[in-house]
Amino acid sequence: MKKSRLLILLILIVIISIPLFSFDVKDLNPHNQNLWFWIISLFGFCFVLGILAVLAGVGGGVLFVPLVSSFFPFHLDYIRGAGLLVALAGAIAAGPGLLKRHYAHIRLALPVALVSSSFSIIGAIVGLLLPTTIIRIALGALIVGVAILLAVCRDVEMPQVKEQDSFGAIFHMFGTYHEESTHEWVSWKTHRTLPGLILFSFVGLIAGMFGLGAGWANVPVLNLVMGAPLKVAVGTSKFILSITDTTAAWIYINSGAVLPIIAVPSIIGLMLGSLIGVRLLTYAKPRVIRYIVILTLFFAGLRSIFKEIVELSF
Secondary structure, eight states, rough: OOOHHHHHHHHHHHHEEEEGOOOOOOOTTOOOHHHHHHHHHHHHHOOOOOOOOOOHHHOOHHHHHHHHHSSSSSSSHHOOOOOOOOHHHHHHHHHHHHHHTTTSSSSHHHHHHHHHHHHHHHHHHHHSSHHHHHEEEEHHHHHHHHHHHHHOOOOOSSOOOOOOOOHHTTTTTTEEEEEETEEEEEEEEOOOHHHHHHHHHHOOOHHHTOOOOOOOHHIIIIISSOOHHHHHEEEEEEHHHHHHHHHHHHHHHHHOOOHHHHHHHHHHHHHHHHHHHHHHHTTTHHHHHHHHHHHHHHHHHHHHHHHHHHHOOO
16 A cells, blocks of 8 residues: 555656756757756656556557657657657567467458558648647647546447447458456457448547557447457557557658657657556556546646647737
């Protein structure tokens, strides 16, 4: 109990204290001492985000862009490019194990990933063309929506699918996986495939435009709309991310919006933090930390909106 309270207190102190040290970095000159301060701070911040992501059951990609853009002075394009690589790194690391355990289903993932990745290209191109002010306001509104979605959405472990639709049958969106808690093989199938694919087109557009990992949207669509079991939805979502984010990332790389000096410490920090987060799961209260993360996202989104509105008014 004491360790859980200390962990929550530490997380709150880190989140609250970072804006107090804010100052502008004029450029990304490697001889700029302020830059190196922020790079080291970014590594530490992402380390904490990695712990938070595991404990709260939230993808690190959806935390990275809104929080880093709120508290760090890097240009939003660089943050979005790094955000895609952060989400991509986590998806690639988890992919082989999920496929081996039949939690990620290729026949379910490929049609969805084709739609999502196609629209992520459009989203990335549009996102890089739009003024930063508009992107920040839209990102703030999106993050507020994501926080509300995470707060109210309740996943269903095993949705009831009475009959598979024709599109799902054509794409062979059915399968089995081994449920380790009961030592049984569970059969599943999907429905409402066409509405699901339409929703994934919007998910891909948002992922490319804002550089967000789309696990926050993939899982509810797969689970609540298409009827995939929760474990299959989570596993397949990771596999979809590895395709969608790769597609969008190439647009950012080609536009020069991916800087290793920002992306590398972010990825390493999040990966190391995730390892620590797994170890802390036995001590922490995931539900409490999840609501802390949701509140942080909510206020980060509001901060982004009001900050840009105030700057526009002047």
